[in-house]
Amino acid sequence: MSQKNLIVAFGGVSPEHEVSVLTAIQAISALEESSYNCIPLYITKSGRWLTGEKLLDLSNYKEISKLESDAISCAFVKDETGRTLLKEQESAGFFSKPKSYPVYAVLCAFHGSEGENGSFQGVCEMMNVPYSGSGVLGSSLGMDKVKAKLVATANGIPVTKAVNFYESDWEKEQEEIINVAEDFGYPLIVKPVSLGSSIGVAIANTREELVNSIETAFRYDAHLLIEEAVNPLMEINCSVIGTPEDCRPSVCEKPLGQTETLSFEDKYQSGGGEKGMASADRVIPADISKELTKKIRDLATKTFSVLDASGIARLDFLVNANTKEVYFNEINTIPGSFSFYLWDKSDIPFNMLLEELIDIGLKKHREKNGRVRSYETNLLSEKAIKGIKGLKGSKN
Template sequence: MKIAVLYGGTSGEREVSLSTGKGIIQALENKGHEVTAVDFSPDRLDQVTALDVDLVFIGLHGRFGEDGRIQGLLDMKGLPYVGSGVLASALAMDKAKSKQIFSLNGLNTAESAAFDVTDESQWSSIEHDIKQQFQVPFVIKPNQEGSTLGLTIVKDEADAGRAVKTAAQSDSMILVEDYVKGREVTVPVMGRRGEEKALPVIEIIPKNDYYDFDSKYQPGGSEHIVPAELPADITAKLQEDAVRAHQLLGCDVYSRVDFIINDKNEPVILEVNTLPGMTPTSLFPDAAQEIGLSYDDLIQSFVDLSQPAYEKKV
């Protein structure tokens, strides 16, 4: 097939996306596909609109890639692509909205509240409201950002104002939520609509206090245990909740769902990643490897799962 890979982008996760794109491109070429590589920028949309390919593989992360915008452009051009559509992408990227959907459907979430930080003159008032509603420790982060960029775990109320300012640099909305201490795990999900399956649960043991940007992307920043050493009932619950979250948002082909297992051994859902890191050493490929699916075969399986969209086009 003729496949375009969009990677790079302009978000704070550009470097990760460059690595993801390189891995995807190599895997597709290894499988015999004709690949067009596009280092995407919103300033060069003609690179996308002029594409003459059978399928687009989105290897972007963060804004303009994971939030539904590039998906909308591809939809308008009639170009089929791998992964979730506009609505699912936008919902997953909007942490406040997705948490509402999860909570309304019985999934366990941390208590949270969203605040509009567009008007800097209101930050002091917002800081006051946060202190009234939450007890330390709590988390302040951008509502729409990935890779824990702009996130602060507030352990002292005096640091709340600085945390608001940090998060506001990345987004016009911030999310404040109770800090849930526990074991960090993630569950990859893949499959056709209504037939999704969860891959093995991965436990993440970061070298820092929590799974921050450096833990995710620096060599030796974290340890991945696949499969996670958990009781069978907890594993089953995590996999069931992951598939449920994927379906509730209307995700397609694949996603990765992040959880914390709290001190009561209850999974607390954090977020759904519709375009998780896909470097050869990323979490999703780690889980695939555990069930005998090589990196190249995993990438090919995403293409195969996207065939209905391609067939509809032709």
């Protein structure tokens, strides 16, 4: 069987850059025996697009400046037939020519910022190439915790009380914002609105800690969220695969962190770091009742659908350990390690999970191209252009 070029896109201008590298290398390794020819598309922290075989070796990322100098600049281009190619912008050697790879599909392995917020997905849409995961709307909703909660609330999905504000609001209305937040009662959770992996997230038990946490979080995002804390807290996560019209949940997990809320270190460095999200300590399946498991899985699929997610996502929930009340916390539209550890416990190995993820993207692309995508008019005909020119000379 001839291999098809699968562009694995990762890295990006994001605080979660390194996590994305881990996820991409894991996926490429899992697809070694597949029908796909995995071509790396690494976006550096400065936004350069690079490709080349050296990007496939995780050990090379220890010397990132050397790796970037050894890799090859590239870009998406259209050939004369309209086909999209990943084209090298320079040759790999003195006697070689730049290579071009016809794009069969793109596997998005970004985490955070421009790679996960819909921006890169928009590039894929413009280039008309199939890509994995949520589309532009679902990706942008998933990255914005405030908008995601608004959509969830409008659809009867419970969320915790919260107040959100921009840096300009904080400069003018600091006292008012603090007073609203303190009405929820301490402890309070401070979060950047558009970041994942718990970067910039902090627990505040006093006003002083609250102010310090807010000032720190503004280093990462200009839009922040202060939430009431669920106490006593139990975090339960569930992955979902499919489309808004047809999706199914994985088993649930109960993450185990060193603090009340999982930190970046809890998620990615507890097992040495090289396994990405799969290194975190967790109980799978979560040791909760059948009733609570069903409730969370049902909420996960409903939230996945109303947020217009697609592909694989992980939905995180906050549970009051005493009352068993459940609150939607956030959705990760490209979860660390593609949440393969949850699907492995659901009897789907990583390679098959990735194959299904790619197939979902291919199906969405076929459906999109099966619709009318242009509308023939005579707007630019000679007569119409004369009419437009006439408008320039008209007076109100």
